Amino acid sequence: MTDLQIDNVRPMGGTVGxxxxxxxxxxxxxxxxxxxxxxxxxxxxxxFIDAHMHLDKTLWGLPWRPHSAGKSLSEKIANERNARxxxxxxxxxxxxxxxxxxxKNGTAAIRSHVDVDPDLGLGNVEHLLNVKAAHNxxxxxxxxxxxxxxxxxxPGTADLMEAAIKMGVELIGGIxxxxxxxxxxxxxxxxxxxxxxxxxxxxxHHHEEDDAGADTLDxxxxxxxxxxxQGRVTLSHAFCIGMVSEQRRSTLLDRIAELxxxxxxxxxxYKPFPPLNDMQRRGxxxxxxxxxxxxxxxxxxxxxxxxxxxxxxxxSNFRRDDELAFVMEFCSLGGASVMxxxxxxxxxxxxADIVLVxxxxxxxxxxxxxxxxxxxxxGRVIS
Amino acid sequence: MTDLQIDNVRPMGGTVGxxxxxxxxxxxxxxxxxxxxxxxxxxxxxxFIDAHMHLDKTLWGLPWRPHSAGKSLSEKIANERNARxxxxxxxxxxxxxxxxxxxKNGTAAIRSHVDVDPDLGLGNVEHLLNVKAAHNxxxxxxxxxxxxxxxxxxPGTADLMEAAIKMGVELIGGIxxxxxxxxxxxxxxxxxxxxxxxxxxxxxHHHEEDDAGADTLDxxxxxxxxxxxQGRVTLSHAFCIGMVSEQRRSTLLDRIAELxxxxxxxxxxYKPFPPLNDMQRRGxxxxxxxxxxxxxxxxxxxxxxxxxxxxxxxxSNFRRDDELAFVMEFCSLGGASVMxxxxxxxxxxxxADIVLVxxxxxxxxxxxxxxxxxxxxxGRVIS
Numbered sequence: 001m002t003d004l005q006i007d008n009v010r011p012m013g014g015t016v017g018x019x020x021x022x023x024x025x026x027x028x029x030x031x032x033x034x035x036x037x038x039x040x041x042x043x044x045x046x047x048f049i050d051a052h053m054h055l056d057k058t059l060w061g062l063p064w065r066p067h068s069a070g071k072s073l074s075e076k077i078a079n080e081r082n083a084r085x086x087x088x089x090x091x092x093x094x095x096x097x098x099x100x101x102x103x104k105n106g107t108a109a110i111r112s113h114v115d116v117d118p119d120l121g122l123g124n125v126e127h128l129l130n131v132k133a134a135h136n137x138x139x140x141x142x143x144x145x146x147x148x149x150x151x152x153x154x155p156g157t158a159d160l161m162e163a164a165i166k167m168g169v170e171l172i173g174g175i176x177x178x179x180x181x182x183x184x185x186x187x188x189x190x191x192x193x194x195x196x197x198x199x200x201x202x203x204x205h206h207h208e209e210d211d212a213g214a215d216t217l218d219x220x221x222x223x224x225x226x227x228x229x230q231g232r233v234t235l236s237h238a239f240c241i242g243m244v245s246e247q248r249r250s251t252l253l254d255r256i257a258e259l260x261x262x263x264x265x266x267x268x269x270y271k272p273f274p275p276l277n278d279m280q281r282r283g284x285x286x287x288x289x290x291x292x293x294x295x296x297x298x299x300x301x302x303x304x305x306x307x308x309x310x311x312x313x314x315x316s317n318f319r320r321d322d323e324l325a326f327v328m329e330f331c332s333l334g335g336a337s338v339m340x341x342x343x344x345x346x347x348x349x350x351x352a353d354i355v356l357v358x359x360x361x362x363x364x365x366x367x368x369x370x371x372x373x374x375x376x377x378x379g380r381v382i383s
Numbered sequence: 384m385t386d387l388q389i390d391n392v393r394p395m396g397g398t399v400g401x402x403x404x405x406x407x408x409x410x411x412x413x414x415x416x417x418x419x420x421x422x423x424x425x426x427x428x429x430x431f432i433d434a435h436m437h438l439d440k441t442l443w444g445l446p447w448r449p450h451s452a453g454k455s456l457s458e459k460i461a462n463e464r465n466a467r468x469x470x471x472x473x474x475x476x477x478x479x480x481x482x483x484x485x486x487k488n489g490t491a492a493i494r495s496h497v498d499v500d501p502d503l504g505l506g507n508v509e510h511l512l513n514v515k516a517a518h519n520x521x522x523x524x525x526x527x528x529x530x531x532x533x534x535x536x537x538p539g540t541a542d543l544m545e546a547a548i549k550m551g552v553e554l555i556g557g558i559x560x561x562x563x564x565x566x567x568x569x570x571x572x573x574x575x576x577x578x579x580x581x582x583x584x585x586x587x588h589h590h591e592e593d594d595a596g597a598d599t600l601d602x603x604x605x606x607x608x609x610x611x612x613q614g615r616v617t618l619s620h621a622f623c624i625g626m627v628s629e630q631r632r633s634t635l636l637d638r639i640a641e642l643x644x645x646x647x648x649x650x651x652x653y654k655p656f657p658p659l660n661d662m663q664r665r666g667x668x669x670x671x672x673x674x675x676x677x678x679x680x681x682x683x684x685x686x687x688x689x690x691x692x693x694x695x696x697x698x699s700n701f702r703r704d705d706e707l708a709f710v711m712e713f714c715s716l717g718g719a720s721v722m723x724x725x726x727x728x729x730x731x732x733x734x735a736d737i738v739l740v741x742x743x744x745x746x747x748x749x750x751x752x753x754x755x756x757x758x759x760x761x762g763r764v765i766s
Contacts, residue, residue, distance in 0.1 A: 269696075315652045316652075
């Protein structure tokens, strides 16, 4: 951590002033000997947080690879198992390329899932732990041991996930307990048992749809209560919340709020998703992420959380300045609340993870997504 | 029109070669005395076409204006009538700014609606006809006389629309015959009568939803048949096609195909829209557009049809290369077919409206949306 003085910036779009940073936190008086940076009149905002990535899957920076998977989740999983062998990409090189892209876009923290299964063993875990250590000074990375190809239906996976936690992975993952794994109760029990034994948090991919998906979601919420995991579980995607009746949606969101479960949505283009306003109204911790970026799952993605904020607004019919500021916060402080990081930004007392963006105000930044950005991490200029 | 030789380009993503252009068309042999351009290895693609804009509404290039309208269409219309007075923007300056942005993004043709009502009279029509004349060499502009605030519910509007056609506007517009105007039969009859008297084409904004919207759509299609307007009518938006049962959707699309009615969709973020695949399968002429760009209706928009292609794919769950090539075509040759322009592009015999894009192939161009582009219009380098 470093002392830094940023002149000529507009914290949160306010009037032009000077930001003082001491030992990585924003203070209100000049710090003798601080390094100096001219902000050029830019906005100073909380740095972006990408709360859902798959760093071990990306083909970022490699030649174009035509998408080869079918439309269903099971086809995509099968396609990946084949493509892995065909591609033979270097996981550490690839993950580092995508991290560099995220940093360039102003991202200061990433939660990434990492595949664990009997074919891969703990190989990807080792790779991402290495990558995390190598980037320790420039970006916070949190890992989730992710049973992409199934958990109880893939014997040995649970032991590998528990081993991953002992190696330093922070969270236990899960995926579609009923639809992918075929046994919701066993899937959920396995995850929560590992969490109980290891003290790890939980982040479950939940793509199951409609009322059946909501039934599984209720089982997950039952487990949060039974295992006293309030405040330590994240639901990723949770399309079903956007698919069920308004009454059931309301009941689900009330339970999620009461159990302090966090929700991550990418604002997918072709599926319903949990409504941002309804989550905000209940004080649910919620965030967004890039999900897969240029991998065998999707050609989409660019690790740009400012574009993600635009997409969240575009999909939510948000047009007012307060709504555009809300999606920006969703992609920064929302991620901090989900990942358990302390509040960051350009305001007094905040940890100085800050992005400088050349825009008139926050709303315009979301709409224009200017590409010239400066990332400051713990008071150090990173890009 | 000019002769031009573009070296070092890859037409439609093929191998590197030289493009020869004579009198504005692509030919297969060198043209003596042709101007020369180094393509730098870029893709050469058909220039983009923005088939739905509102050039007379944009606030592009002005300081940020917070969105002030309510969520409903009637609230947005009322908001605009108030904002017009408040803003007092120069319509010709504003339209020219947005056209410059579109050209920078590689757009060679625009269909723009222009508001006509008893308050405005023909003022906006005069402004956009002036702007069109001033840009005659660099971009094709087609205008639609648009009764934004109502047609039969706003006496005098029909006469103004007919006068607009006599001044040089190409098409008669309409808007939500039942919901906005309160009398679908009278609205539709008025439009088609003007078209019959003047020989103008028709482009109707149709935002009406669900089965009620489809009922109105059927009335429009009845009129296409009754007035023998096959091949000369466009439906803009037509959300209802994406909202009704699969069976009714199929029937509507079959009628649309049979009557050779064109469809324009922007791939809105928060509404269903006509499915692109189903239209393609039936050979329906279909295109996309920016719609409002940074105006009192929406803060969104940047007149970038390559970003629009990405959004079309994002909203349609398109991931394969052929699907990404399809949305690119939707935003170029699709627009030509809707606007009645002859086929353009970098292939032999095509009119040389071409955009050079720095990408590996068409799919990557849609996903990456590289911003450095060169527009060639009728064989002349425009930007």
